Amino acid sequence: MVTLTAPSDRQVPERHVSSKWSTHYANRVTLTDIAVLIWVVFGTQIVWLGLDSSVYGVSGPSDRITISYTSVSIAIIAAWILTLELFDTRSVRVLGVGTQEYRAIADATIRLFGIVAIVAFLFKLDLARGYFLIAFPLGLATLIFSRWMWRQWLVVKRRNGEYSSRVLLVGSSESAVTIARELARAPEAGYKVVGACVPTEVIGGTLPGLDVPTSRGLERSLEVMRELGADTIIVTSADELDHERVRELSWGLVPGDEHLVVAPSLIDIGGPRIHTRPVAGLPLIHVETPKLGGRKSFAKRAFDVVASGGLILVLSPLLIFIAIAVKLASPGPVLFKQKRVGLNGSEFHMLKFRSMVVDAEALLDALATTQRDAGNTVMFKMKDDPRVTPIGRILRRYSLDELPQLFNVFGGQMSLVGPRPPLFREIEHYATHVHRRFLVKPGITGLWQVSGRSNLSWEDTVRLDLYYVENWSITGDVVILWRTAKAVLGSEGAY
Incomplete structure (x- = not known):
């Protein structure tokens, strides 16, 4: 077995252009989020209260504090942006596909709503209910709509082959064909297959029925990935790669720039039914049976x-x-x-x-x-x-x-x-x-x-x-x- 070692400083390849798309996209989304929150929070304040209104509270038995609503709005905007970041709403794992991005935004907003309510109660801040109850729901709806608009733009880009991870499939020819076909059905998911490493020679040099070039020899996975300019390896089957070789393969990747994905032999199983739970140091995948009643x-x-x-x-x-x-x-x-x-x-x-x-x-x-x-x-x-x-x-x-x-x-x-x-x-x-x-x-x-x-x-x-x-x-x-x-x-x- 060929041992795959982590690349030294001289071996680390230049960062792929394709791996930068997530940073560029996340930065654009962040700017949109900030613009949306400024528009919603200050817009609600101006319509409901005006710019010069103040909120009163009590910090002690006889102390009275006065805070302008402008300061409150700035604090809410800053906290909202921070909460969206803490809840990974701009992570490459959730951007552009699935419902997790929207759920994370809703979860972050609801949690922040609760925290602001607790702070207002503890400090006896007399926040206007209309301001409070309009800004958060409107902000949540507008954030989700802006993310949806960005997603439509991203889908068009991905269908044209841009803003996608360049993928090398590693495993048996049969499993690589299955994964390649499923990914080709959904280009909006952001995975563009550019090659495959298989254990034996493939007639024609491409995966059967697909225009995906193949390379013989799983031990050359890292070398082939960098030759093709790929940034993601998807392990399509476990028979050819045992857990030690997969672990060594992951050690050979450049942290942050190159990624490893393991495709389990589970087809057409919805995400909510799949849970990865560490048991005795093993990342076991639990698949819940479907619930049809109740x-x-x-x-x-x-x-x-x-x-x-x-x-x-x-x-x-x-x-x-x-x-x-x-x-x-x-x-x-x-x-x-x-x-x-x-x-x-x-x-x-x-x-x-x-x-x-x-x-x-x-x-x-x-x-x-x-x-x-x-x-x-x-x-x-x-x-x-x-x-x-x-x-x-x-x-x-x-x-x-x-x-x-x-x-x-x-x-x-x-x-x-x-x-x-x-x-x-x-x-x-x-x-x-x-x-x-x-x-x-x-x-x-x-x-x-x-x-x-x-x-x-x-x-x-x-x-x-x-x-x-x-x-x-x-x-x-x-x-x-x-x-x-x-x-x-x-x-x-x-x-």
């Missing part, structure tokens, strides 16, 4: 009832207008009822505005065998389906034909977010593991819809549905609903 299920049902009921009331004029348009556009019923498979394999009638001719089902077999040009091996779709009526094309483009499913949600057969409700004929093609999608209610929307809809392969559709079943949460549902609105407006994959 309080989470009750909260999801309550959310569905309130949200679907509210949407039905708000959208009722639109629903009536579409119903009239469908009735006048072509002969036949307004609603199309179709048998679908729901929770635990139960049957229910899914509602849609009719977007096809009345005998559409009778024409399906002929079209499926001669004119299929979209969908996948299980789900039938056509980009220009001749059965669709003119008004139906408009409804389908913006998913307006799906709106009656709000009544399915309100009635309990469906959820706002969940796996796609399948047809009975599709279940005949299911592998055994695919039936796990019936452990939760089907949804009007889901990961399948916000990730490509009809453009997805069957394998990707199943993967996304099962990921949702294993890892769903109310917060995740809200994010999917938000992404659905953008997907519907873009009408990608809607046929």
